Amino acid sequence: MVNLLQFDRAGLGDLCEQLGEKRFRATQLSRWIHQRGEHDLAAMTDLAKSLRDKLAGSAVIEALPVASEQVAADGTIKWLFDVGAGDAVETVFIPEADRGTLCISSQAGCAVNCRFCATGHQGFSRNLSTAEIVAQLWHAEFELRRRLGLAPGERAITNVVMMGMGEPLQNYAALLPALRIMLDDHGYGLSRRRVTVSTSGVVPMIERLRDDCPVALAVSLHAPDDALRDELVPLNRKYPIAELLAACRSYLARAPRDFITLEYCMLDGVNDSPEQAGALLALVRGDGTAASGLACKINLIPFNPFPASGLRRSPPERVAAFAAVLQQGGIVTTVRKTRGDDIAAACGQLAGEVQDRTRVAERGVRAVPVRIERNVAKPVSRRGAGLPVARERSAS
Ligand code: SAH
Ligand code: SF4
Numbered sequence: 151m152v153n154l155l156q157f158d159r160a161g162l163g164d165l166c167e168q169l170g171e172k173r174f175r176a177t178q179l180s181r182w183i184h185q186r187g188e189h190d191l192a193a194m195t196d197l198a199k200s201l202r203d204k205l206a207g208s209a210v211i212e213a214l215p216v217a218s219e220q221v222a223a224d225g226t227i228k229w230l231f232d233v234g235a236g237d238a239v240e241t242v243f244i245p246e247a248d249r250g251t252l253c254i255s256s257q258a259g260c261a262v263n264c265r266f267c268a269t270g271h272q273g274f275s276r277n278l279s280t281a282e283i284v285a286q287l288w289h290a291e292f293e294l295r296r297r298l299g300l301a302p303g304e305r306a307i308t309n310v311v312m313m314g315m316g317e318p319l320q321n322y323a324a325l326l327p328a329l330r331i332m333l334d335d336h337g338y339g340l341s342r343r344r345v346t347v348s349t350s351g352v353v354p355m356i357e358r359l360r361d362d363c364p365v366a367l368a369v370s371l372h373a374p375d376d377a378l379r380d381e382l383v384p385l386n387r388k389y390p391i392a393e394l395l396a397a398c399r400s401y402l403a404r405a406p407r408d409f410i411t412l413e414y415c416m417l418d419g420v421n422d423s424p425e426q427a428g429a430l431l432a433l434v435r436g437d438g439t440a441a442s443g444l445a446c447k448i449n450l451i452p453f454n455p456f457p458a459s460g461l462r463r464s465p466p467e468r469v470a471a472f473a474a475v476l477q478q479g480g481i482v483t484t485v486r487k488t489r490g491d492d493i494a495a496a497c498g499q500l501a502g503e504v505q506d507r508t509r510v511a512e513r514g515v516r517a518v519p520v521r522i523e524r525n526v527a528k529p530v531s532r533r534g535a536g537l538p539v540a541r542e543r544s545a546s
Pocket of ligand 2: 269349
């Protein structure tokens with residue numbers, strides 16, 4: 151049995167052909183599934199009976215089992231979906247006056263292992279399939295339409311952000327058809343500007359995405375220099391900042407917006423000093439170097455703590471001072487409002503329930519043990535280095 155949520159329209163067309171039916175049936179199928187939320191093949195009355203009969207024996211349209219649902223005081227909803235074998239992933243709906251945003255997971259766990267991220271902290275279990283990525287949207291959209299009593303054709307979800315659990319560009323093969331379903335006029339019909347892929351910086355895959363399906367791009371930068379970024383986002387050791395910014399510049403040629411969003415998680419005493427704001431400003435303006443810099447907006451995310459991170463959120467005045475340096479330097483900078491934190495649905499708090507098959511903890515490369523001294527989080531030691539800026543600040 152195949153799950154039809156697995157296929158974009160080209161894939162559905164191939165399936166129809168394999169069954170000896172016309173490719174254009176894929177359009178009808180897609181409309182039933184993604185525009186009407188139908189899961190019962192028998193109910194698709196305008197679909198050729200021959201196709202329905204053939205599909206009945208070989209295909210299903212199947213949602214993921216909901217393990218739990220939580221609703222926050224601000225209306226944010228977090229679903230935990232069971233993806234089998236002890237793994238579960240989280241999906242978050244964020245309602246706002248003029249939009250409804252769904253934050254979708256791409257992997258159970260994550261192999262990138264960023265210091266400040268609950269998902270990274272638990273290690274990597276496995277990639278989600280296209281069906282498992284799309285099932286999050288399918289469930290949320292049609293469940294919300296029912297609850298909100300929306301008229302046919304009215305949408306609950308207007309924006310999708312690939313900012314849930316996992317690194318979407320390390321699951322590119324499954325991501326790409328999922329994005330195509332989101333954008334398809336016979337699918338969810340979302341514009342490229344309203345679908346955002348967020349990445350910790352998988353440089354070759356940024357280039358692939360530019361060529362295959364250029365949606366809005368957000369890049370998780372978090373540090374103005376390689377020494378610190380190596381510690382916070384270990385993938386930086388493979389793809390350092392200069393290469394990452396070059397990939398972003400080349401992405402802009404086909405991006406739906408004329409800027410890249412840079413995300414920067416504000417960690418107390420680690421990456422939040424005015425000097426670091428200045429260094430970030432110089433970096434994105436390309437000061438002192440030829441042919442560099444980047445057309446960007448910067449989104450400062452107050453760190454959302456989770457047990458065992460050993461890190462602290464920057465105080466609001468420090469975030470404001472950091473933002474001011476960037477704004478005065480001419481860079482559009484916003485501070486992200488934290489939503490749903492009473493149900494641990496905020497950025498970086500998604501943990502699901504993941505069987506840690508990477509056993510990072512045992513291998514000792516996961517969260518570096520952290521000592522808190524005078525409000526400064528310091529790694530005990532890794533490669534003898536530690537967080538350079540934490541040292542600098544504790545000395546001041
Ligand atoms: N793997 C992708 C997308 C998922 S994480 C990425 O890293 O971009 C989505 C965003 O949440 C990223 O910008 C990430 O850096 C940020 N984030 C992770 N942990 C966080 C935390 N504890 N507090 C605030 N933001 C966090
Ligand atoms: Fe993975 Fe993104 Fe978390 Fe880093 S921040 S560990 S890339 S999910």
